[in-house]
Amino acid sequence: MAQAAAVAKPPAPPRRRRRASATPRRLPYLLIAPAALLMLGFIAYPVISVFYYSLQNYNPTKPWRNGYAGFDNFVQIFTKDPQFWDTLTFSAKWVFVEVGLQLLFGLALALIVNQTFVGRAVGRALVFSPWAVSGVLTSAIWVLLYNSQTGVTRYLADMGIGSYGTSWLSDTSTVFSAAVVADLWRGVPFFAILILADLQSVSKDLYEAAEVDGASRIKQFWHITLPHLKDAIILSTLLRAVWEFNNVDLLYTLTGGGPAGETTTLPLYIANTSVDAHNFGYASALTTVAFVILLFCSMVYLRLSKFGGGSK
Amino acid sequence: MITEEATETAPAPVRDEPEPPRPAKRRRSWDEVPRRHIYLPLSIYLVFTLIPFYWILLFALRPAGSTSLVPWPITFDHFEKVWTERAFGTYFENSVYVGLATLVMTTLVALAGGYxxxxxxxxxxxxxMLALLCSQFVPGALLLVPLFEIFAELKMINSLGSVIIAETVFQLPLSMILISNFIKNVPYSLEEAAWVDGCNRMTAFRIVVLPLLRPGLIAVGSFAFVHSWNHFLFALMFLNNQDKQTIPVGLNTLMSADSVDLGALAAGGIIAAVPVVIVFAFIQKWLITGFSAGAVKG
Known part of the structure; x- marks a missing residue:
């Protein structure tokens, strides 16, 4: 600081400039310290303690059984816990369907609102608006819509579509589609926003050149737009898949994992195991397994999709 | 001189508005998608987007028991009831407090680290950097138990501080990556020029860099606010007293009642949505450029 003040005198010799910009060696560490400490204390430490507890029997309501368990929890998960496999399968199905449909609709929507047309600003604001709505509020809205007495389904039944008296959320044959639609409503704008952001950087010259060569719009999409979007699509689908896997707000409040456990994802199962059953050791083991699966799938996905290949 | 360059190198220029209106004649042919290919799918999608919003308004504004499809006669009974009887007034205050505190903490910590x-x-x-990226894979929901134990140890259960810290921590990685990308877009030479003019690093940052970061900071800050406003699990787990709870928890309570009071639920939902909608309207134009400058291009 004192050096910088010394430079203040107007005819500063040019050499001084380098000294003023020289980095005090400790400054970067001081700057990242708050973030690093917060993350160490509230992310790294909890993660490590989850790994630790996964090797323990740990249940505050049954303290006499607490103690080192070795790999018992993991053995139980893989061999004696059908609920683990059920919820894992449902999670996979949920993530696959949600991310696939959100990408499809989000891409289409981004391409549409990227055009120039009258009312574009308003159109964009409206189609993006559900992005800001929380999972709980989404649930609240769709509970109103699916309500059997006064929901949209009742009016559809008036018109002869569906039947009276059952909510789509309490019928095992419809609950999956009902939940998927509710989550799509909120999820599609996320993809649309990210893809639209990336579309801003496609060079217009490319399209003009393609136009000169007589390429159809569909060909332009396949050969110019899509390759340009590739990295953005890979990254956003990955982030979204992780998010959809982990997020419990919507299903917890919309269906509570029901009816009859039909919509219980692995994280919901874990939450129930730890919060309701207080079986922290077993829940930690489940968390570890979920974490490893997630990491493994992400690596495989990035490898298979050749992320960043070619363009950088 | 600095200000001139400043406007040219703003980290997140507003590119959302249509390009300068070009005369209709010069419109390139690839731009000319038939109007019906735009308006038809867009309208269909808008119906899907807007019906749920209409539905919640309808339930919030029409008298209980009414089956009319128009909210007439309008009543505000549901709002009054939810605000006082269901304590949404208190929840609202808590949510505002959590949201603003998260916004300030996230922005300050991420700004320092990002720089x-x-x-x-x-x-x-x-x-x-690797730790920041990896933390994206760490599900907050799965760390509830150890986090609960930490906050119990710190005697912070039932204090809004626990939720504020937890929300901030999970917002930090992405915010820091975004802000560091915004800062990279500001040429270092601008800062160096300010040093030559006698500023120290802090002053140079405040005078030269900070004004250019405004759009980016607004995007990151609003993101943190909206996220913590909406998030539900931490508040559900760490806050037990009713007078400490936040709006999403209140909504969940309304929903999990044995017989759901739909009018109250709808009114509560609208109370939950209003601040977020205002923030969203405010940042919408920065959102797209903010993401294209920061996140995806990394």
Whole structure:
């Protein structure tokens, strides 16, 4: 600081400039310290303690059984816990369907609102608006819509579509589609926003050149737009898949994992195991397994999709 | 001179508005998608987007028991009831407090860290970046139990501080990456020029860099606010007293009642949505450029 003040005198010799910009060696560490400490204390430490507890029997309501368990929890998960496999399968199905449909609709929507047309600003604001709505509020809205007495389904039944008296959320044959639609409503704008952001950087010259060569719009999409979007699509689908896997707000409040456990994802199962059953050791083991699966799938996905290949 | 360059190199220029209106004649042919290919799918999608919003308004504004499809006669009974009887007034206050505190903490901490990442090379930088990326895979929901134990140890259960810290921590990685990218877009030479003019690093940052970061900071800050406003699990787990709870928890309570009071639920939902909608309307134009400058291009 004192050096910088010394430079203040107007005819500063040019050499001084380098000294003023020289980095005090400790400054970067001081700057990242708050973030690093917060993350160490509230992310790294909890993660490590989850790994630790996964090797323990740990249940505050049954303290006499607490103690080192070795790999018992993991053995139980893989061999004696059908609920683990059920919820894992449902999670996979949920993530696959949600991310696939959100990408499809989000891409289409981004391409549409990227055009120039009258009312574009308003159109964009409206189609993006559900992005800001929380999972709980989404649930609240769709509970109103699916309500059997006064929901949209009742009016559809008036018109002869569906039947009276059952909510789509309490019928095992419809609950999956009902939940998927509710989550799509909120999820599609996320993809649309990210893809639209990336579309801003496609060079217009490319399209003009393609136009000169007589390429159809569909060909332009396949050969110019899509390759340009590739990295953005890979990254956003990955982030979204992780998010959809982990997020419990919507299903917890919309269906509570029901009816009859039909919509219980692995994280919901874990939450129930730890919060309701207080079986922290077993829940930690489940968390570890979920974490490893997630990491493994992400690596495989990035490898298979050749992320960043070619363009950088 | 600095200000001139400043406007040219703003990190997140507003590119959302249509390009300068070009005369209809000069419109390139690839731009000319038939109007019906735009308006038809867009309208269908808008119906899907807007019906749920209409539905919640309808339930909030029409008298209980009415089956009319128009909210007439309008009543505000549901709002009054939810605000006082169901304590949404208190929840609202708590949510505002959590949201603003998260916004301030996230922005300040991420700004410091982001500056270090953008401007310095230091030993643990790569390891730190890797940690930021990896933390994206760590599900907050799965860390509830250890987090609960930490906050119990710190005697912070039932204090809004626990939720504020937890929300901030999970917002930090992405915010820091975004902000460091915004800072990278501001040429270092601008800062160096300010040093030559006699500023120290802090003043140079405040006078030269900070004004250029405004759009980016607004995007990151609003993101943190909206996220913590909406998030539900931490508040559900760490806050037990009713007078400490936040709006999403209140909504969940309304929903999990044995017989759901739909009018109250709808009114509560609208109370939950209003601040977020205002923030969204405010940041919408920065959102797209903010993402294209920061996140995806990384």
């Amino acid at each position: 270090a990442l953008a401007r310095f090379d230091f030993k643990v930088k790569n390891a730190f």
